[in-house]
Every structure is written in C-alpha cells, then in structure tokens.
Amino acid sequence: MSRLLLGVTLERICKAILLLCLIHFLILMILYFNVYAQHLDFFSRLGTKNSTRPHPYYNFSRPNGTAPSYTAPAGSTGELLPPSTGPESNQSISEKPLPPCPEDPPALVGPMLIEFKSAINLERVKKENPDVREGGKYIPSDCKAKQRVAIIIPFRYREHHLNYWLHYLHPILRRQRANYGIYIIIQNGDDTFNKGKLMNIGFLEALKEEPYDCFIFSDIDLVPMDDRNLYRCYNQPRHYITAMDKFGFRLPYVNYFGGVTGLSKAQFLKINGFSNEFWGWGGEDDDFYSRVTLTGMKVARPHIQIGKYRMIKHARDKHNEDNPQRFVKIRNTKMTMLKDGLNSLQYQVINKVKYPLYTNITVDVGKSPPMSAQG
Ligand SMILES: *[C@@H]1O[C@H](CO)[C@@H](O)[C@H](O)[C@H]1NC(C)=O
Ligand SMILES: *[C@@H]1O[C@H](CO)[C@@H](O)[C@H](O)[C@H]1NC(C)=O
Ligand SMILES: *[C@@H]1O[C@H](CO)[C@@H](O)[C@H](O)[C@H]1NC(C)=O
Ligand SMILES: *[C@@H]1O[C@H](CO)[C@@H](O)[C@H](O)[C@H]1NC(C)=O
Ligand SMILES: *[C@@H]1O[C@H](CO)[C@@H](O)[C@H](O)[C@H]1NC(C)=O
Secondary structure (H helix, E strand, O other): OHHHHHHHHHHHHHHHHHHHHHHHHHHHHHHHHHHHHHHHHHHHHHHHHHOOOOOOOEEOOOOOOOOOOOOOOOOEEEEEEOOOOOOOHHHHOOOOOOEEOOOOOOOOOOOOOOOOOOOOOOHHHHHHHOOEEOOEEEEOOOOOOEEEEEEEEOOOHHHHHHHHHHHHHHHHHOOOOOOOEEEEEEEEOOOOOOHHHHHHHHOOOHHHHOOOOOOEEEEEEEOOOOOOOOOEEEOOOOEEOEEEEEHEEOOOOOOOOOOOOEEEEHHHHEEEEEEEEOEEEEEHHHHHHHHHHHHOOOOEEOOOOOEEEOOOOOOOOOOOOEOHHHHHHHHHHHOOOEEEOOHOOEEEEEEEOOOOOEEEEEEEOOOOOOOOHHO
8 A cells, every 4th residue: 555655656746847848858959949049149140240250259158149329437547639630641532521430339349359379471461451551550441530639659678468468459440440550669779678768759750751640659469359449549648458467367566558559649748758767678558657647647557358458478688677777757747857758869760661560660779878977
C-alpha cells in the first residue's frame, strides 16, 4: 500500500519536473529568437547605411546597434567654438556651397576595439583612407567643417607607434567630419628631448600652411577608444582624456593635463604656448596647465564613457630622462610664462616632408643648457 503511494508520488514528481523542463525550454527559445531578431535588424540596418562603411573595429556588443546620439552632460564638455571666419582654403574649392557639417556626426560608431598587436602596413592604411591627401590632410567632401584642426605630435624614435596612431586616427577623424592636418614634429639628433618646444614649433609651422583654428597636441602612443570623443576645440581648453588604461581607467591626478590636449589658436596665444625650458621627461604639461588656469581659463573633459584611452606600452626613450628641475620650474610659471614660450622660441627646420598620411617636420631645437645654468 505504502509502496504504491510512493510509486504514485514519484511519478507525479517526475511529471512535474518534465513539465518544468519544457516550460524552461520554451522560455529560452522565445528569448533566443528575440535576441536573434534584434541582431538581424541591427545587421540589416548596418547594411543599408552604404554611405558609411562600418569600421572594422566596431564594437558589436553595443546595445541596439544604432548610431550613437550622445548628448554631453552639462558642464563637462563646453561649447564648440564659433565657426571660423578665416579665408577659404583653396583645397576645398567646389561650385555649390556645402552645408555645415553636423555637430553630431552620423557615421560615428561609439566604443571601439583598440589593440596594438597586429602589424600595420602604411600602404594599406593609405588605401583604406583614399581621401586623405598629401601631408595627412583631409577635408570632408559632403559638408563644410566649422573648424580647421591641426594635430601636432612630437616624438623621436617611435616610428612603430606612429603606424598604430595613423591606422586608428585617420578613420576616426574622417568619421568625425573634421577638416584636419597631421603634423609630426621630430627632434633632430640625440640631445635631451624638449617636448614643449616641439609643440610650439608644430603650432607655428602648421599655421604657415593653413589658417588652422584649433590645435590638438597628442602623444604618439595614445589612441581614443570611442570616436564620439570629438577632436575639436571648445570655448575652454580641452583635455580629451578622462580615463587611461595605464592608470586603471583613471587619471594619475585631478589636474593632469598631458597626453592629448586641445586649444583654439586664441587660447594658445593667450598663454604664450608651452614653456621652452623643460628638457627631459616631465613637468611641461603641469606648467602648461598652470598657464591655462593663471589666465583665467578652465580645462574641460569629455564624459568618462567617451574619454577612454589606450596607451601603447613602451620603455622610456633614451635621452628623455627625468628632469630634476621640473618641480622648481613649475612653481615659477606665473613669473616666467610671459617671457618663456612662443615669443621666445628659437629653432631651425631641418627638413619638411609631406608623406601620404602625415607631414614630417624635423627640427633642431638646440641643446639643453648645462645643469648649473638651469632653474
Ligand atoms: C546606397 O546604395 C543604393 C543602391 O546600391 C544607391 O542607389 C544609393 O544611392 C546609395 N546611397 C548612398 C547614400 O550612397
Ligand atoms: C563594447 O560596448 C559595451 C556596451 O557599451 C561595453 O560594455 C564594452 O566595454 C565595449 N567593449 C569595448 C572593448 O570597448
Ligand atoms: C533601444 O532602442 C529603443 C527604441 O529605439 C529604446 O527605447 C531603448 O531605450 C534603447 N535601449 C538602449 C539600451 O539604448
Ligand atoms: C590657391 O589659390 C591661389 C589663387 O587663386 C592660387 O594661386 C594657388 O595656386 C592656389 N593653391 C592651390 C594649392 O591650389
Ligand atoms: C622624418 O624625416 C626625417 C628627415 O627626412 C627622417 O630621417 C625620418 O626618418 C622621418 N621620420 C618619419 C617618422 O617619417
């Protein structure tokens, strides 16, 4: 009797379990098809957007797959500069006037996968960016960009990093519908590195070529991870980096103003550019920050989701040792900035070559004074 009861109970339990399994399976199927349908929808949408080929590094895990329409939180980004009123560059001659480029370029893809493992072939980069002109210049063909942007990159001994930078940044800048030129400023010889001077030289040399409105000073080893981080100038000096992988997606300190910074021509002139007197590693960016704040300006950064950067890992370059005088110098910025900068810059251009993807300007910046004369 009790055995029979047990048997019946067992049977019921088994049936209940089976039923549960079936229900579970059905729910899974429904969920699966939902997600699958969304993906189908997503891919077909990508396919119909034939004017803008999706970037190979598109982050497919982004929800919805629609073009991002990011609106900056108040206060974090600042307003764009007013449109430039400078003379027309004759590179952009066209019969009918173009509409202004949109503030929120529609071709942006948002977060991107950035890696530094694959070998980069510059000829292929050129082929993938056929509309980039000699000297690394680009002008959108379908709209008129509001600003002309010069990107100034100082370096020495880092050809390998340059390839990655060009590979990633040309497509990003084109999607941003920027009117831009790339200037690589290379310090000639093996004497102590002077990054501030190279920045100042880049500013002046770029202006000799085009009436640029906006100057972005970038290290060669920093690549943005989101193309909504617009390489443009704003009504305040801008720090494009809000989080860097090297520092666990933070900044080393709040007032850090190195890596990738952008100032309008007027803002850069107002602070007399960079100091020319920081030889070796460190300090020139803190001095630069002091110049900005001492003239009553404020640095703005993008939202943390958008201001993420990857840095190419590397060992410290030779002849770029820590500058022991940098702390003393930074304290004196207020006294020195009016006579040390663009207005006291001395240099010689050794060679200027226009390559398909960038302009190479090799310069002689002179030698660092002996230690005793510094500071
Ligand atoms: C998209 O492709 C279709 C057919 O291939 C073409 O007719 C149309 O002009 C294209 N649109 C754009 C914006 O290129
Ligand atoms: C891709 O996008 C998703 C969702 O926005 C994000 O969580 C993820 O970190 C992104 N991946 C990369 C490698 O950027
Ligand atoms: C996805 O798109 C729908 C409709 O366009 C929108 O309501 C929803 O908020 C979006 N979800 C995300 C995570 O963006
Ligand atoms: C720009 O225009 C001027 C005057 O029309 C002309 O002399 C010059 O050759 C042009 N430069 C280029 C690069 O087309
Ligand atoms: C830049 O030009 C100099 C001088 O012509 C050359 O030695 C150097 O290899 C070039 N560097 C790059 C990165 O193009």
